[in-house]
Amino acid sequence: MRIVIADDHAVVRTGFSMILNYQEDMEVVGTAADGVEAYQKVMKYKPDVLIMDLSMPPGESGLIATSKILESFPETKILILTMYDDEEYLFHVLRNGAKGYILKNAPDEQLLLAIRTVVKGETYIDMKLTTSLVNEFVSNSAQDNGDKTDxxxxxxxxxxxxxxxxxxxxxxxxxxxxxxxxxxxxxxxxxxxxxxxxxxxxxxxxxxxxxxxxxxx
CATH class of the missing domain: 1.10.10.10 (Winged helix-like DNA-binding domain superfamily/Winged helix DNA-binding domain)
Structure with a gap:
């Protein structure tokens, strides 16, 4: 699995790269510090998975870059990496095509499972997010005329x-x-x-x- 990591903290990019490159079935082919660079790296390497941080100041945020990348490179599966245990962000990124949502404090084995899950085209949600949130997302997605205040x-x-x-x-x-x-x-x-x-x-x-x-x- 070819992977690109997008995070504005160098220590996160380096740490995750070490963990993933240690796996026999994974290779980090590029890293990015903001959304613009993430787009460029996906365009260059055509990775199977992009691990995308939502908040990457002062460059373009992952929230904005995600929709751009999915529109141009739908074959790349995006796994959102964030510190926000927030249903609004979960719903938004999944509605817009991201395949997974994992918190930064998740254990290594959970990150590896998330990558292997999304690369198969399946959806992965961090275990700390409650079942009720997922049920609400499924319910809201089925309602075309849902809450317009979002x-x-x-x-x-x-x-x-x-x-x-x-x-x-x-x-x-x-x-x-x-x-x-x-x-x-x-x-x-x-x-x-x-x-x-x-x-x-x-x-x-x-x-x-x-x-x-x-x-x-």
Whole structure:
């Protein structure tokens, strides 16, 4: 199994690489420090599995990069690695195509099991997440007209991409250049974001982005 590890901490990348390379059926072919680099490494190595950290400041977060990578490289199975025992993130990443969700404090054998599970196309959920959360996810997925108050449901992929850039202080022109769109397009998305989330000011937007862990304090 060819594996890429994406985490902003070098010690995590090194430690996990040692553990996985020790396995006879696993090889770490590349590592990345943020979402952009993760995309590049997946494009270069075409790994079977990408282990993706959700929060990777100051670069692009794993939450945003996951949807981009899955859209371009659907054959690569993504295993989310995170410290967040949070049902909202679990539901979001699984709905968007990630095959697994494991906490950073999981024992080594659980990580190995998770990798071997997702590479077969099956879904792996960290054992610490309760059965009720999984049942709720299955139930919600079957309801096309579910709760629309979830921001990940009412915001488009592009809006989720733009929101943290606004919160980090990038101007409209800077965002337009980063995403290769026009300034008017960015302004329109910004207006839609504020309206959909019922936000009235930039500080409220920043607070919202921090609450949803799209940016770090």
């Amino acid at each position: 921001p990940f449901k009412i915001l488009s992929k592009r809006e989720i991409e733009i929101l943290p850039l606004i919160a980090k202080g990038y101007g409209n022109k800077d965002i337009a250049e980063k995403l290769f769109v026009s300034v008017k397009t960015v302004e329109a998305h910004k207006t839609h974001i504020m309206q959909k989330l019922e936000l009235k000011s930039k500080p409220e937007l920043v607070e919202y982005a921090m609450k949803k862990k799209l940016i770090d304090f």
